[in-house]
Amino acid sequence: MFLQADWIVKLVMIGLLLASVATWTVFFAKSAQLRRLGAVQREVTAAVSALRSLGEARGQGALADHPLVREAQAELDLSADALGDGEGIKERVVSRFERFEAAEARRLTAGVNVLATIGATAPFVGLFGTVWGIMNSFVGIAEKQTTNLAVVAPGIAEALLATATGLVAAIPAVVIYNHFSRQIAAHRAAIADTSAALLRLVSRDLSRGTAPVRKAA
Structure with a gap:
């Protein structure tokens, strides 16, 4: 059916098949990324929750290099001359954490938005191929002056194939997009x-007056 289809319908189906390949590529790549990041984040959360002070994180290599720990330490260092304003420091630390979380969300959604586009447009692209195939059937009827099945069948077949290809591309894209969301x-x-957990450590250090500040030389 594909080989006998009109070239417009062939282009539609090839485009939809490429979209399907892109969907599954994003699925496997993003699944591996999220699985790895999730495991690391759970370990970090457990490790931070067990600390009594932010300074204890310095001696733990992987934990000390975590972006959130670095953000908290950077704000304490910049606020070395204003440690008396504990609420202001905590507010600025929270602001840094929120910016990191937003940046991380943007990084993780890279590629996922493509799935939303495929899921939204693939049925309509397939519908275009369907309409074109039906139109070819009517053209055949007009040319042959008959509604014989042999005349209308090729156009109907390519129309149905285009519809099916659109659904094959769209349905997994929508399901996978919702899963990743x-x-x-x-x-x-x-x-x-x-x-x-880190904010609690900062708050404890400020209350004790033991904030681990690294003053500039």
Whole structure:
């Protein structure tokens, strides 16, 4: 059916098949990325929750290099001459955490938005191929002056094939997009948990007057 289809319908189906390939490529790549990041984030949250002071994170290599820990430490260093304003420091630390979380969400959604586009447009692209195939059937009827099945069947067949290809491209894209939306939301919640644990450490250090500040030379 594909080989006998009109060239316009062939282009539609090839485009939809490429969109389907893109969908599954994003699925496998993003699944591996989110699985890896989720495992790391859970470990970091557990490690931070067990600390009594932000300074204890310095001696733990991987934890000390975590972006959220670096953000908290950077704000303490910049606020070395204003440690008496604990609420102001915590507000600025929260601001840094929120910016990191937003940047991480933008990074994780890269590629996922393509799935939304495919899911929204693929049925209509397939419908275009359907309309074109039906139109070819009517052209055949007009040319042959008959509604014989042999005349209308090729156009109807390519129309149905275009419809099926559009659905094959669209349905997985929508399902996978919704799946990743939930996964990214869960990852953002894990980042928020780590941020809250770090903020508690900063608050304790400020209350004790033991904030681990690295003053500029």
